[in-house]
Amino acid sequence: MPELASREHLRAIVPVVRAALAEAGIALGDLDAIAVTAGPGLAGALLVGITYAKALAFAQGLPLIAVNHLEGHIHAVLLQELETEPQVLRLPFSALRVAQDDSHEEDESALALVVSGGHTHLYRARQERGAWSYRLMGRTVDDAAGEAFDKVAKLLGFGYPGGPWIDALARFGNPHAVSFAFAQIKTKAHLVGKVPRTKAAKTAPIADLDPRFMFSFSGIKTAVLRYVELHELRDEARARATRLLAPGVEARPPQSKEEALALCPQQVLDLVASFQCAVVGDLMKKSFAAAESLGARRILVTGGVAANRELRARFSAEAARRGVRVDFPTLALSTDNAAMIAAAAWPRFLAGEFAADSLSADPSLALGR
Numbered sequence: 001m002p003e004l005a006s007r008e009h010l011r012a013i014v015p016v017v018r019a020a021l022a023e024a025g026i027a028l029g030d031l032d033a034i035a036v037t038a039g040p041g042l043a044g045a046l047l048v049g050i051t052y053a054k055a056l057a058f059a060q061g062l063p064l065i066a067v068n069h070l071e072g073h074i075h076a077v078l079l080q081e082l083e084t085e086p087q088v089l090r091l092p093f094s095a096l097r098v099a100q101d102d103s104h105e106e107d108e109s110a111l112a113l114v115v116s117g118g119h120t121h122l123y124r125a126r127q128e129r130g131a132w133s134y135r136l137m138g139r140t141v142d143d144a145a146g147e148a149f150d151k152v153a154k155l156l157g158f159g160y161p162g163g164p165w166i167d168a169l170a171r172f173g174n175p176h177a178v179s180f181a182f183a184q185i186k187t188k189a190h191l192v193g194k195v196p197r198t199k200a201a202k203t204a205p206i207a208d209l210d211p212r213f214m215f216s217f218s219g220i221k222t223a224v225l226r227y228v229e230l231h232e233l234r235d236e237a238r239a240r241a242t243r244l245l246a247p248g249v250e251a252r253p254p255q256s257k258e259e260a261l262a263l264c265p266q267q268v269l270d271l272v273a274s275f276q277c278a279v280v281g282d283l284m285k286k287s288f289a290a291a292e293s294l295g296a297r298r299i300l301v302t303g304g305v306a307a308n309r310e311l312r313a314r315f316s317a318e319a320a321r322r323g324v325r326v327d328f329p330t331l332a333l334s335t336d337n338a339a340m341i342a343a344a345a346w347p348r349f350l351a352g353e354f355a356a357d358s359l360s361a362d363p364s365l366a367l368g369r
C-alpha cells in the first residue's frame, strides 16, 4: 500500500532519527555526512527520506551521499565484520580512514546473494582500492523468494511477514514429504533488452544474464496452492487465518512441536518443510554455481530471507564442504535497516563521492551493470 507507506515514513522519520541519535549518544553536529537511500523502492517512501536528508545536510552543512538499497544489504554483511573488530570502530575518524585503506588491498571478487521480499539477485561484488563495484549475474524472472514465503504463508492462514512463520514451522515437518521441482530457466531471445513487468524483476533487464543463475518462484507458489486444494486443506487454513489474524490476537511463530501441532496438522508442517527445503536448495544451487563460475572464494548472503535458519545452516555446511567462506549479517541487520545504508555510504564518503543537489528518487534503480 504505497500511499500508506509514504505517510508512515513521513510520520516516523523525525522521531526515528532523534531516537537513533539519542541511542548513539551524539548530536546532529557530531555527524560527518548524511547518507540516504536513492532507490530501488516505493517512490513516495524514497522521496520522504531524500527530502529529509537533503534538508538535514543543508542545515548542518554536511555532504549528502546517495546509496542503492541493494548495496546497503550487501554492506550489512561487511558492517558485521567491523563490529567484530571493535578496535577499528573506536578509532578517531581520521585514523579509521587510514585503517580502512591499509586493511583492504586488492580484494578478489565475492558472490553476493540479496534475497528479500523484493529481490532475489546475484551479484559479483569486488573491492578495488576501497571502492566497491558490482555486476549483476542473475535474478528472479518473477516473484522474489521472500514473496514466495509470504504468499505460501498467507495461503496457509499465517500472517505477514510469512518467512518467520515458515522458518519456525518447517523445523517440525518432513522436508522430503512433498517433492517440488524447479524448471531450468531458458533465455527467451525476444525478451533480451526488454524491461520486465514484474515488481521483483524491474531493477534490471534480462539481457545477457546466464540462465543457470536465473530464479523463478511463482511456480512453487502455484504448486503449493494445488497441493492445498488437492488435499482439501483450504478450510483448515481459513479457520487458522480467522483465529490468528483476529483483532487483538498477538500470534507468534511456534517454539516447540506441541505448539506447532496446536496450530496445524502434520501434513501442513510437512508441506511447509518441503517448500522451504526446495526454495533453499534452489538458492544454494544457483549461488554456489555462480560463485564457482567467478572463482569466488567468498559468498555474502543478505536480505530478509537470509534470516532463515535452514538457509544459514545449509549454506554454511556447503561452504565448508567446498572450502569457501560464507557470511551473513546478524539477524537484526538481515532485514531492512538504516545502519546498512550508512555502511554502504562509508567507502563513498572516504572517496568523496557525494550526491548532486538534484538527487531524486529512482524507484527502479539498478545496482552495477
Ligand code: KG4
Pocket: 115, 116, 117, 118, 119, 145, 146, 147, 149, 150, 161, 162, 163, 164, 167, 303, 304, 305, 306, 307, 308, 309, 334, 335, 336
Ligand atoms: O529485506 P527485507 O526486510 O525487506 C525487503 O527489502 O523486502 O525482507 C523481508 C522479507 C519478507 O518476505 C519476509 O517474509 C522474509 O524477508 N523473511 C524471511 C525470514 N525473515 C524474514 N524469510 C524466510 N525466513 C525467515 N526467517
Ligand code: ZN
Pocket: 069, 073, 116, 303, 304, 335, 336
Ligand atoms: Zn531490503
